[in-house]
Amino acid sequence: MASASAGAKGDRPLELRAEDVAFSIDLARAENAIRSAAPESGGTEWGNAVIGQPRAVEALRMGVSVRARGYNVHVSGAPGTGRRTAVLRALEEAPVSAATLRDIVYVYDFGAPLEPRAFVLPSGGGKAFKRDLHRMVEALKNIVRLQAESAAAGRDGTELTREFEEKENALLTSLETELLADGFRPVQISAGEGVTMDIVPIFGPIVPKIAEPEGSARKDASDHYSNSVESFEALQAKVAAGEMTQEAYDELRRRWYGHMDGMKRLFAELRKGRIELEEREEELKARILAPQVGAEASLIAEKWGDLKIRSWVETLEKDIMAHLFLFAPEGSNSNAGRRRRSPALARYGANLVVDREGQTKAPIVIENHPSAANLFGSVEPRPDEEGDTRGAYLRIRAGSFLRASGGFLVLRAEDVLADEEAWLRLKRALQDGRADIQSRDGPLGPVGWLKPEAPVADVKVVMIGGESSYDLLYQADPDFQKLFKVHAEFDSSMPLDDSALLDYAAFARRVCLDEGLVPLDASGLAAVIEQGARLAEYRERLSTRFGMIADLLRESDYRARLAGSASIGAAEVRGAVEARARLANLPEEKIEDMIASGEIILQATGSAVGRVNGLAVHDRGYFAFGMPAVISAQVSPGEGGVINIEGESGLSGEIYDKAVLIVEGFLRSRYARDFPLAVTASICFEQSYTAVEGDSASSTAVYALLSAIADVPLRQDIAVTGSLNQVGQVQPVGGVNEKIEGFFRVCRHAGLSGTQGVMIPRRNVVNLTLAREVQEAVASGTFHIWAVSTIDEGLTVLTGMPAGSADSRGDFPPDSFNGRVRRELLRMARTVKSYMG
Secondary structure, eight states: OOOTTSOSSSSSOSBOOHHHHOOOOOHHHHHHHHHHHSGGGTOOOGGGSOTTOHHHHHHHHHHHHOOSTTBOEEEEOOTTSSHHHHHHHHHHTSOOOGGGOEEEEEEOOSSOTTSOEEEEEETTHHHHHHHHHHHHHHHHHHHHHHHHHSHHHHHHHHHHHHHHHHHHHHHHHHHHHHHHHTTEEEEEEEETTEEEEEEEEEEEEEEEOOOOOTTOOOOOGGGGEEEEEOOHHHHHHHHHHTSSOHHHHHHHHHHHHHHHHHHHHHHHHHHHHHHHHHHHHHHHHHHHHHHHHHHHHHHHHHHSOOHHHHHHHHHHHHHHHHTGGGGSOTTOSSTGGGSOOHHHHGGGSOEEEEOOTTOOSOOEEEOSSOOHHHHHOEEOOOGGGTTOOTTGGGGEEOOHHHHTTTSEEEEEHHHHHHSHHHHHHHHHHHHHTBOOOEEOEETTEEOOSOOOOOOBOOOEEEEEEOTTHHHHHHHHOHHHHHHBOEEEEOOSEEEOSHHHHHHHHHHHHHHHHHHTOOOBOHHHHHHHHHHHHHHHTOTTEEEOOHHHHHHHHHHHHHHHHHHTOSSBOHHHHHHHHHHHHHHHOHHHHHHHHHHHHTSSOOOOSSEETTEEEEEEEEEOSSOEEEEEEEEEEEEEESSOEEEEHHHHTTOBOHHHHHHHHHHHHHHHHHHOSSSOOOEEEEEEETTOOSOBOSSTTHHHHHHHHHHHHHTOOEESSEEEOOEEOTTSBEEOOSOHHHHHHHHHHHHHHHOOOSSOEEEEEGGGGGGOOOOHHHHHHHHHTSSEEEEESBHHHHHHHHHSSOOOOOOTTSOOOTTSHHHHHHHHHHHHHHHHHHHTO
């Protein structure tokens, strides 16, 4: 029987030696890295560089420098790899010209009040434009006030008023005289808060009153006479009493109606005349003020030579001329004094939504809550002014997209994609180069009556996503392909060389200084680097997830302070790693207890037919651990092929389903080329009640299946992992360190026998960064690790038999393991053929 330690072809041992498993960082290299990272040795501060991401940094620099449309940047990578730090540093160093920075103001559109206009002005121009408009309004107020107070205006106004009042008095006097001559008299009647006119009949002798002094105000003509006034109710009573005939009463009533109609016509004519008087006064005022209003408007048009602004100033001038009364002094007796001016004057202002005054660098806006309103702005609702458009443009608020105009907008992909409206509007804004501001929803729903003009915005968007986010978006959204042409991909690992050691030392030194941690010594740095390699899952690479490295330093500092140590050494770092694992491994301990108590049936000694201890990884996200799982196989003659019990019960994923199909293909290609494969076999994960995914157990399933077919027992003190292809090669798998350590702890819990161990793919040796206790057990010979490249090598380790090689006819040596499998499969084929007749 061949030795399990011998290679299948004698070229190399299958069992790994202690030096093959050992992994550590040389203390001298760590000391050199610490010295080189110190400022006195010319070392660079970590904060001035991004570690281990040259490809991503190059993409970032290109993306932020090319201002062409579509060259937005998508950053992908695992959290903690320095994505955000690298992005901010690249943006801060991006070249920018102050000439590209622009202010944005909104103004009232006199032709379309529901569509405020947007002006894009040079940096600092927004405040200057706003001041110019304010100065114009104040100047016009002063001009209107001075005009109203001027002597000439006073004379003109008095003459117009005198002419109208003389005409008015003549008409009223004629009316009153006519009424008195016909036996009637006009009277004033209070009606609520106002006064109205009525006509009443008069009886008795008309006696003149004492004359009024000269120069007194004009009164009604009836005020000059004393007489008896009778109401129609009193006259009706006289008719009833026989003191007045019904005919006389009706005649009096008829004449009263006629006079009332005439009085109404007269008052209508007087009201029309009063309106005409006001219009003539306004026309007179406009003729006087027009040159001065034009001069004020020209000052703005000439200073801001933009054609769009000039066009708006023309409409501004026309509106001012039509509303000069708004500029009259408060409390005046003019028409303007009787109106509310403040809301109306609000239209002659400017709403500065983006102000770049004093800025010399491109703005960097980080939007942590990218809702549609936060990204693109809104119009604040004012229920008390609903429908009043004169000052609504003042309630327009810019979003982060406009505030980033001329610079950069940083977003998290998962946040912006969570809001479908925000994502659609972001794509539209990047395509059009404009930011469309919409009204914010009010308490009773959307307030959609205001539609501000969408201003031009030159924005470079940097979107930060997960490891595969760019590929997913690129395939799913055709617009994304055109809008995000630059992909900065952050790697989760980097080569382990002297430069990387220096970067780790500089990073650790920076964290310790910034956060007041105790310093890290050479042994501590070596332990941190070892943990970095373990996180990277490669012996020759280091993790770039520096967020996790920083957490390790903080927890090591905690342990150093508890121990009263003046520095962080290897003991503190390894203690922190062990403590973190201990705090999270409660499920692992429970499973170990269940195995030890026999609740989970697992045999770690002896041998068995059709059973192999496989290895699985339980990943909790923040903590992963390996656990053995029994994989069993049963076979019989038949035509069912290989049955995946997990698949039949809905507990296997697509990758594991594929692995089982590969197992069946391997059987046909190796053992049944010249006869049909007539076998019904079932493969099962024993005592597994959760979904199984991945192909790392496919080689394990083959070992169990071949053992069941050949009726040859397999060692139960060896746990197995490895993926299989159809030609019998064992492929590497993930989580190999956790799997080895998991089986080691189970064996240690039950008592190490000295023969136990793990069989892994040969290509996984580069991933071995095992815990110190496992390395020591391998060195002492109490635990073993075998590395195989093919199923045949694995069979040699598990059975102690030579696997056997096929000759030109496909036959294997009769005393080999493969020979037994082929003979049994041929027997099953003949049995099925015989049974089927």
